[in-house]
């Protein structure tokens with residue numbers, strides 16, 4: 563490796579997509595002219611568009627997905643002290659959203675192929691305090707929805723999905739967003755559809771949506787009465803302006819991500835112990851995360867060393883998700899909240915995964931150079947074949 567980095571400017575994971583600046587500006591100007599900066603028409607329009615994308619009748623936009631998960635959990639009747647089964651391999655927000663309002667996340671191991679909650683292990687975790695199950699469509703790959711719905715239905719438990727990664731994806735040909743009791747999208751700036759910060763709860767259940775609307779707005783009903791203890795989870799008009807603008811180009815963003823995915827697969831093909839995580843066969847995937855796995859035993863080099871080498875070359879890879887959620891505070895040192903048993907698959911995944919730059923700001927030559935850096939790291943360690 564040379565002293566000066568391969569890339570003069572940092573190559574980021576999670577570069578935001580803006581869409582048409584003119585459309586964004588027009589929408590922002592409209593909000594300024596109307597003097598409606600929140601509780602306004604752009605949020606309602608964004609909700610309508612999102613409901614169409616999700617294939618549902620109801621959408622409640624919120625200020626971010628973390629708060630959205632809390633609102634959805636409360637709307638599902640889950641209270642402080644209740645337990646909810648969650649995957650261990652996920653972004654910390656899945657568990658933290660619940661923990662923050664006194665709900666106890668009970669960690670379930672991952673399926674190593676899909677990265678999702680291992681549905682075969684869910685039922686064994688159901689106990690007297692269990693009040694819900696929360697799946698996460700990790701990196702946009704859909705959970706085993708049918709199996710989870712069957713388990714939740716049999717036990718009379720609400721099933722929520724953290725769909726922060728999965729807008730635009732399908733499960734058995736149907737859009738992710740229409741499953742379980744409700745699903746929650748994220749539109750954080752690093753998501754390929756973004757609203758600066760933001761999220762949305764999508765559901766088929768009209769009453770559930772109404773409860774979410776109330777809880778989002780201090781517990782105030784549409785008749786103006788306070789029926790429950792709510793919060794302020796509202797999305798503002800500027801966020802909705804960005805969300806609408808970004809959503810307009812969703813299909814082309816997905817196509818750009820798909821092409822990048824193929825380029826990375828080709829660039830890393832045949833490299834021992836290194837592979838690009840795949841998506842579900844026959845389903846539409848948004849490919850918003852480009853995640854490789856590095857099996858140190860085969861590649862001869864640990865993921866962390868490759869990560870360090872990439873950063874030295876200005877490729878700002880991210881270890882999504884390391885450590886596994888159950889291995890961080892407050893769960894790590896609190897025996898009452900610690901995972902009841904080792905979660906080997908989640909832990910193994912957390913040691914292998916590495917998210918690489920993708921999206922519209924990354925082109926083929928950048929991808930080839932990133933692959934070349936990884937190739938050189940691995941080749942330096944593996945014996946010649």
Ligand code: T4K
Pocket residue numbers: 574575576577578626627628629652653655656698724726727748749750751752760761878880882
């Ligand atoms: N559930 C799941 C499964 C999630 O993955 C997330 C969020 C949530 C729930 C919660 O959703 P929200 O409450 O956020 O709506 C990022 C995001 O902050 C987080 O939203 C996301 N998941 C997580 C996977 O990644 P960081 O700490 O890695 O983000 P940050 O700000 O350091 O940015 C990452 C890279 O993106 C940097 O290299 C810089 C670049 N970037 C970032 C921003 C914000 C830009 O180029 N421009 C930007 O504006 O967590």
